[in-house]
Amino acid sequence: MSKRMINETRRLPQGNTRSKVRAGMTNQYRGGVTRKGGVTSYPTNGSRTAGREQLGFVKLENGKEINVHPDSLIKRRGTGNTIKAEPDQPETMADHTHTYKDESESVPFGKEESKQPTESRIRSGIESGTGMQTSQSMLSSMLEGSEDEENRKQENMKKEKMKKKGLSEAEKNALVDIELTETETMTLLFIPGIVCSDQDEESLKATKDYKELLKFKVGADSYNNTGSQTLNLNQKVKDETCEEMVKMRIENEQVNNYEIEEEIRKEVEDKGAEFARIYEKSIDDIMNDRLDEAKGLIDSEELVSHISIYSQMNNTTSQPTGGRSVKGKQKTKSKAGTTSQGKSSKNRVSGKEGEGTTKSIVRESDTKSGLSDKLSSSSATQNYTAIQSKTSGFPDSLMPSKMEFIEDDAMLQSSSMLKAIKIVERLLTQTKYHKEHVLYTDYPQVELPKMDEKKNDQDENSGGITSFGLGAVQNVDSNSNKSDSNSDSDYKDEKDPIRLKPLFTFECDFTKDMNITCMDFNKANPDLLAVAYGEYDMNKIEKKNKGLVAFWTLKNPNFPEKMIKTENSVTALAFSTASPNLIAVGDSAGGILIYDCQNEEEDILPVAQASSGKKASSKKKESSFDKLTVPIAESREIDEKHTDIIWEIKWVQKPSKGEVLVSVSGDGRVIEWSIKKGLEYNDLMQLKRQATSVQKEANVAPAGIDDERKPGMTFINTGGLSLDFPAGQSANYFAATEDGTINRCSVSYSERSLDTYTGHTGPVYKVRCSPFWANDCQIFATCSYDWTVRIWNHKEPIGKQEKLICRHQYLQEQVNDIEWSPDTSSVFALVADDGRVEIWDLAINNLEPKLTYFDKINKKTKSNVPKTCVRWSRQSPVLVTGNVQGVVHVYRTNGLDHVQVSHADQVERLLESIKKEDYTDESKDSKRGGADGK
């Protein structure tokens, strides 16, 4: 109502009928008086007025322009108009109390108290009903803070009209029903009072008691004033799981294995029995409860649900113990049978009669379980299924978790499972790498670019061919990019350029960042590649101790087929030719281990080992027995084994002895091992330092010493880095040394080397004899720290043996490995420390490589990963390289001439390519090389 007054005050300056306003005011005043009476009926009048103040304040906050505070309102009125403020004040007060009361409707009052205000309010409503309504509408408009004067005017006009109409006496006296339904009751705070009547005997007594207690309290020791917590603190809800407490008992007792086993079984059984008991009991309880009641009904559903759970529980729990299940099932079935019988008798078994019959039935079926089982089984199963469908929710959730665990363990242990998984894994990789596999195995379709004319014919065959063609196109693209990036683009325009196309990378978590030291293809299965991981650098001790041999197949480039973990770094390995399942491994501690990789067991045991103590491969238990060789006893441990890193191992087929193993080590010794009876060794050679001609020339040392060729020099050992036997020979071999010399030695003559080849100015890392070794073609190649690869012909007279120095003009890193192509006599591949792969074809050009290939440069380090190892696949046109980060790259080589010619032709080709070696006359040679290429 105060709002209306505000509006009135607003209206006043506009000079409308003042008398009307006054009349309205007097009207209000009257209402105010009556309301005042209502207000006074409040017991807590003071608080109400306080509430009024608050209310005014709230309005002040919400209404922006209009100051709602009653006091200021009055002032404004007083100043703006000449109307006196004083007489209005009680009215406004009353007004506010009224509105407050309206809003405080939800506050529960005592009955007697609440009656009066409501009445008065109703009355006031009658008297100034319209006013009240408008006041409320105004309140809302006020709260909205609307400044629209027009609206306000209109509203005021309406109000004036209403007032003009006025309230006739009849209207005033008429009873108006006001339903108080405007606001829902909102409980903001509810503290239920504890009310009890004065007449309540109990409460009276309690008060009395309390008063008496207080009397005692005075001066009594046992009573004193302390604060205490009377409200209950909120309880924290926390889930916890705990296993059953294991009862520990310490007793001196001897236990056998079978006793433990029995005990465990018993426990399982006990659990099953316990569950059975629990559910049996609950069924009985239900039965009894129902039967005890007079005219009780057996709720078959309730019972039956229990039975179904019980029986299922019984099945699960008794599964491991086998025997129990029969009994449990019978029981439950018979029980179910009874219930079904009960059901059939209209589901109702009444009172005492029922007690007798049902119980007897139960007992009967218990005792004659076999018979009743038969009888009731059909009905029982029917019932059972019905029950299951009804109660499927609960037992289902109960069951499978248990079942799963039981089966899971057994399943995952089974070998057939492993087999199945292996199959699936391989097939997955097959789908993924199908194209690469095709390239790897060199199906003829791959040569599609050459067979463009035939394309039409082939297109009809299958869609796969076109995809190969597509692959070839991609290949060309990538290659052109490659050669662009390469420094030499000389061979880009050549008719049939040699290309390398990366197929796979063999790497996994285990091999990450491990230096690849050696690789070898299995002789029998050319797709199986053994890779040795280790560390040459003795300073990296933590790495040195880890060794790994991984067996990769193209069937799964993501994970090796098999792994052998060794204690020491693996530095050399070789597959045996005679028995391809054997692999010889040399480690950085000088130990030689022979493994049988056919072993299906996960642990591959070294069948023979020669190392100091049990150090080598101590992760695997020392095999006390093996099918192939006599185990090495303690006494047979070889003292004379290598004392330094084994750099290379070779299997050599000897006419008399069968296959033997020859190893060369950093200690300069070449040892022949026989595995016929354990490991037997035979020193072949002690590599001695030779004063080489190069050293003589290059050495800054006093000339006198070298020239005289001190005899003492022969006693200085030198480390051997590599050795190779010419193909098909076992008598002579070549050994490369740290000094840059290559020695040709004889197996039977261990004192001195037969020949010494000098020329390299750094350690010779590898020596490789040409696979097309013949009497008239004794060519071998060496690679060295001095950035060069040299080709030697043993047949040439001493001093002229060094035929070719093959070095790319940009190759400024040590050459780590070299390997002759098994297919073409004049082709070899090399890898260097700057990560390059080079393929040379001497027949085409013996000055520059046919191909220099770099892997994609690592964006992080912006440098190539040094490659340490290179191998040709024996059957596929594939080249594999290993790098220092444990990654094996498999490349498909394209464009190499696979000369399918006789051995003699191959020899001739090689000799020819070397003959035209007048590399002093470079221009002439290169021309010839180009001509030969075409």
Add this chain to the structure above:
Amino acid sequence: MSEVEERITRIKQHKGVKGLLIVGDDGNIIRNTLGSGSDKESKSYAHHVSEIAKKAKSVIRDINPLDDLTFFRIKAKRQEILVAPDKSYFLIVIQNIDEDNDAINRS
């Protein structure tokens, strides 16, 4: 972790592999890597594939009683189902072919 477990995790990591199921002879799913929320899907796989696996097994047996089924794969337009049945369970791997092709094309 047993070797079987290791291999299962490796299979899961393969590109395009949607999931691996081990289903018991009775059609219960013993192991499911399809992920939660695909119960319905995995159940339908388990149900239908085990049916065809049983059939395939019987076909092989009928042709030669000494022979036994070790593996079969169903190649569809959208996916490939690899099944390795055994005495008491089936190993089912579902591979999405679309993704696989994408991978090949990209490489």
